[in-house]
Amino acid sequence: LGTGLGKKLDDFRNKKLFDFGFADPDKVEVHDGSKGLFLLRSDSDWWSNGTKMEENSVRSLIDKIRDLSASKFVDSGFTSAVLDLTVTSNDGKRIEKVSISKNGAAYVAKRENEPALYELDASAVTDVQKSAADLKPAPQSAKK
DSSP: OGGGGGOOGGGGSOOBSOOOTTSOOSEEEEEETTEEEEEEEETTEEEETTEEBOHHHHHHHHHHHHTOBOSEEESSOOOSOSEEEEEEETTTTEEEEEEEEEETTEEEEEETTOOOEEEEOHHHHHHHHHHHHTOOBOOOOOOO
16 A cells, blocks of 8 residues: 555546456457458357458467557657557457547557547557568468
8 A cells, every 4th residue: 555655646547548457359350441350250260351360360469469568658749540459358248449630759548538648659569560460371281
């Protein structure tokens, strides 16, 4: 208790942008400019537009999205979104939407229907964009 007295209110706020934690999402949507990506989980497989996706590349993207957190909270700086992320989890019962805009060298994010603005390190956002671009289809099974 004694160590909490010297902290600011922001030190106690949840800095994570997404609450799905370590539960596997059911669906992930990434809209990066004109590019859109839709991933849907069926049992343990991930699919995009009817194509089974390579599990490790999907897992990497989900991990990058899960790790998005504020470097600090800001009062302004959100303009137009350059990246929109939607994660559906808990058997479709939890839908989380986050929009991210560029503000100078950093990025500012906001969760749908919440007033808080989160400043993000540019590297965290570029990691998500790179992981989305690096997604690849699962290798085809050899036919006998």
